Amino acid sequence: MLSTKNNIVAHYLKKIAKVAIAFTVFISLCTLSTQSLAVEKELPKETTVFNQTFSWQAMAGFTLYHTQSPIIGDEQEDEFDHLSISLLLDLYYKGFFIQSNHRRSSALLSGAEIGYQLHVDDNWELDIVRKIYLQGYNPELIIEDKEENVPALAGLKERDWAPATAIRYSYYKDDSILSIDVASLSPWNKANGWLLDLYYNDLIIYKNWDIYVGGSLTYYSNNVMNYYYGISEEEVNQDRAYYNPNAGFKGIIEVYAQYPISQKWYFNVGMSQTYYSNVIGRSPLVDKQHITQLMLGVNYVF
Amino acid sequence: MYFKLSNGVAFLIVTGTYLTVSSTQAEELTSETLLTAQPVMCVALTQGRTCYANVTIKWDNISNGNFCIFQKSTQQQIKCWNNLTTGVYHFEFQSQGSVTYQLVNEKNHPIAETTINVSWVHKKSPRKRRWRLF
Numbered sequence: 028m029l030s031t032k033n034n035i036v037a038h039y040l041k042k043i044a045k046v047a048i049a050f051t052v053f054i055s056l057c058t059l060s061t062q063s064l065a066v067e068k069e070l071p072k073e074t075t076v077f078n079q080t081f082s083w084q085a086m087a088g089f090t091l092y093h094t095q096s097p098i099i100g101d102e103q104e105d106e107f108d109h110l111s112i113s114l115l116l117d118l119y120y121k122g123f124f125i126q127s128n129h130r131r132s133s134a135l136l137s138g139a140e141i142g143y144q145l146h147v148d149d150n151w152e153l154d155i156v157r158k159i160y161l162q163g164y165n166p167e168l169i170i171e172d173k174e175e176n177v178p179a180l181a182g183l184k185e186r187d188w189a190p191a192t193a194i195r196y197s198y199y200k201d202d203s204i205l206s207i208d209v210a211s212l213s214p215w216n217k218a219n220g221w222l223l224d225l226y227y228n229d230l231i232i233y234k235n236w237d238i239y240v241g242g243s244l245t246y247y248s249n250n251v252m253n254y255y256y257g258i259s260e261e262e263v264n265q266d267r268a269y270y271n272p273n274a275g276f277k278g279i280i281e282v283y284a285q286y287p288i289s290q291k292w293y294f295n296v297g298m299s300q301t302y303y304s305n306v307i308g309r310s311p312l313v314d315k316q317h318i319t320q321l322m323l324g325v326n327y328v329f
Numbered sequence: 330m331y332f333k334l335s336n337g338v339a340f341l342i343v344t345g346t347y348l349t350v351s352s353t354q355a356e357e358l359t360s361e362t363l364l365t366a367q368p369v370m371c372v373a374l375t376q377g378r379t380c381y382a383n384v385t386i387k388w389d390n391i392s393n394g395n396f397c398i399f400q401k402s403t404q405q406q407i408k409c410w411n412n413l414t415t416g417v418y419h420f421e422f423q424s425q426g427s428v429t430y431q432l433v434n435e436k437n438h439p440i441a442e443t444t445i446n447v448s449w450v451h452k453k454s455p456r457k458r459r460w461r462l463f
Contacts, residue, residue, distance in 0.1 A: 228459040234381040287372040287450045
């Protein structure tokens with residue numbers, strides 16, 4: 028009980044801190060940006076430490092977003108849930124890289140990846156990548172956020188996030204990219220399965236706008252599906268029946284656009300539509316098979 | 330939800346306005362003539378990309394005359410006026426680099442100039458990585 032109360036207090040403190048930090052950082056960056064209108068800048072973006080040169084990029088993102096989850100009751104409950112601040116840090120050194128997801132509203136953990144370039148050619152690349160492919164969910168926190176009972180989630184065990192190691196093949200042609208990730212979830216992860224992720228993205232340039240149109244198809248193995256959308260025998264109750272799903276997939280189409288505001292700031296807006304396969308839709312834990320996500324924000328480039 | 334998003338749009342527009350008000354006036358070659366361009370800065374997303382801006386060039390002179398605006402580097406004639414003390418020209422600027430415009434009198438002498446600078450948010454990078462939205 029004490030642990031639950033602590034979790035709730037920590038959850039709300041995190042929300043308050045998020046808003047306070049967002050406000051402070053935003054005002055600071057606005058002030059900074061007006062002091063740095065140099066012309067035709069050549070930002071070195073390189074740092075030498077112990078005679079070794081790293082290249083890097085850092086950005087801060089401020090985003091308003093609307094998101095949905097297929098999990099029953101998992102919704103954005105108040106205005107703070109629609110606000111996100113992100114620190115995006117990319118680092119490259121002799122083929123090793125740490126790169127954040129420049130689109131995601133919660134980029135620090137969701138979508139950030141660490142890896143090594145095994146081979147780089149003009150039009151293709153082979154990498155080994157470590158990243159979180161699936162976000163978990165905590166039924167207890169979903170119920171607390173909603174401030175009402177969600178019978179399908181009551182007493183359900185928490186599903187952890189899914190870090191995985193992948194081999195990624197990327198093919199580049201003009202302003203398009205096609206990449207395939209074959210990922211194995213950590214053996215010590217409770218899901219302990221694998222996934223195949225196919226992603227395509229095309230850049231359309233219109234005047235100062237960059238418009239990215241893309242889509243992905245992700246195939247999840249039985250174990251992955253069972254861990255995130257299945258109901259084990261010990262979790263069965265009158266509101267959720269035993270469910271042992273087979274492999275399933277998720278398809279996404281998305282459009283995202285960027286526009287420069289100044290040398291330090293750019294505006295970005297995006298929308299995606301996700302479709303989950305029937306085997307996910309039939310889970311007692313799922314109440315949405317199609318979800319729509321929207322984001323609108325500004326990014327500051329250091 | 331829509332109400333919240335519309336608030337967000339308003340907030341961003343206000344922010345963008347605040348960030349772009351730092352334009353400066355163009356330089357003068359003579360004290361009698363003023364040549365200005367607005368905006369004086371065009372920002373592209375990535376280094377090396379063509380930058381687009383709707384530009385207004387305005388000139389004022391203390392006496393009547395025949396004047397033309399030229400692009401300095403190419404000596405391309407942009408627009409001419411006859412027997413006037415002031416002129417305004419609107420056009421869509423497109424360039425990968427900074428461009429200087431000159432106001433030239435009927436003796437073909439440049440009497441004022443102004444520069445539209447081109448800059449960018451991201452330095453050009455050989456990395457081609459893309460990120461999915463959600």
